[in-house]
Amino acid sequence: MLKEERLQKIIEQIAQDNKVVLDDLSRLLNVSTDTVRRDIKELSDKGLLKAVRGGAIIGSPVHPHFKERQHIDTHHKKVIAQKALEFIKPGQVIILNGGTTTTAVIAALPRDINLTVVTNSFPVVSILEDYPHVTVFFIGGELNKHAYSTTGHETIEAIRNFRADVCLMGICSIDLKLGLTGFTYQESLVDRAMIETSKYVIALSTYDKIGASDPYYVCAANAIDVIVTEKDPSTTDLSGFKEAGILIK
Template sequence: MLAAERRDHLLDLLAREGKVVAKDVAARLGISEDSVRRDLRDLASEGLVQRVYGGALPVSPAVVDYAARQSVAPDGKQRVASVAAGLVRPGGALILDGGTTALAVAHALPKDLDCTVITHSPTITAALLGHPRAELFLLGGRVFKHSAVTLGAAAVEAAQNVSADLCLIGVTGVHPEAGLTTGDAEEAAMKRALSARAAETYVLASSEKIGTASRFRVLPWHKVTGLITDAAPDHPVVEQVKALGPDILTAAGPADGTEPAA
């Protein structure tokens, strides 16, 4: 089999099965694992797969810059945001992550809601300035422009001195084996620090992130309360994640034949 044919085979396998196991492909095609790994390296360098130990997973489309991400699945993000906003109780304290889905959550919060919002995102803070009863706490640090959030030692230290009832975090990849992932190591560390300061943590994940992976793990499944997604409840990955323990809050739209539900 020619290299171009192997490449097409790997991409087709990834689309059909959601992962590539190098040793299985090598055995099936009668080639060496080194050849498969080399093909996966080439595909990864083009941003077409996310390499993991033993093979590869679908790459998340949510790793582009902040401005570009605003045009990725906006309807799905709004459905997820609507369900997430419903979890915020009057008088409660919310830790709200940065990113485009979290920004949609900020816009979905009722204008008259009496709450405390703790965030490391200047864009989230700006979006909530028109909420007169929302107390806002902005955690400072180095600004990571890719996600419009603060990161680094100062931001993590600030996060360690707050507490909340609920944390809503965004990720770029949701996979039953790879867990919850994102594309930057410091951002992953900050998300862990924020989650650790809340009684409950829900993950915001519009459907394009389901079944994909990025380089750095944010949290294992047993560390989160639940997943909010607009992917269909019978999506194979959603079913696998549910079996791992987290609550699944469905934010499916009319096209899926269901109403958003928390």
């Protein structure tokens, strides 16, 4: 199969399934995974898709709405939520951003836990209304109707009034060299403020976001203490992150 035919086939597959996997493409195209990886990089450089660890996803200029994202990778998010719970202890001050993964963690909390939660996420606040021993500080600002969260100068200034024990950060992407990056400028500024005001930072990330990047810088990779993913840490090739002192769960 000619290279141009391979590239077209990859584009067709990603248009059909919204994502492609290296091993699957290798079998489909009857070429090595290294060849497929180079093809994906070329298409990614042209903006026709977005390369991620193990394959690629559809390269959309529009980040999916919260309502759409809450139905994507639900099983993986539940696994991540259960892993993240081990870092949450009674009496802590927890700060967290908007997103479907952080919402999944909050939904998994024991109903009788005693916490202080600081957030800019409407869905998180909605869940915590029924938790009798959780004190909630909702950070106001400009409403992002797409993400059901607040952003802006007022949001960032309010965040700086807190000193959190743990930051639970739902992320868009993290790369060892490029750092933690976000899809929108305003949300990235809010995420940075949350990280800067926290003693311990936990990035909640499905595996395909690791090794990927987005347009807006949040922080260096080594500003993160833990990456929680749905994968078994013993089966993942994340040695670079481990060497940088980041715990993989």
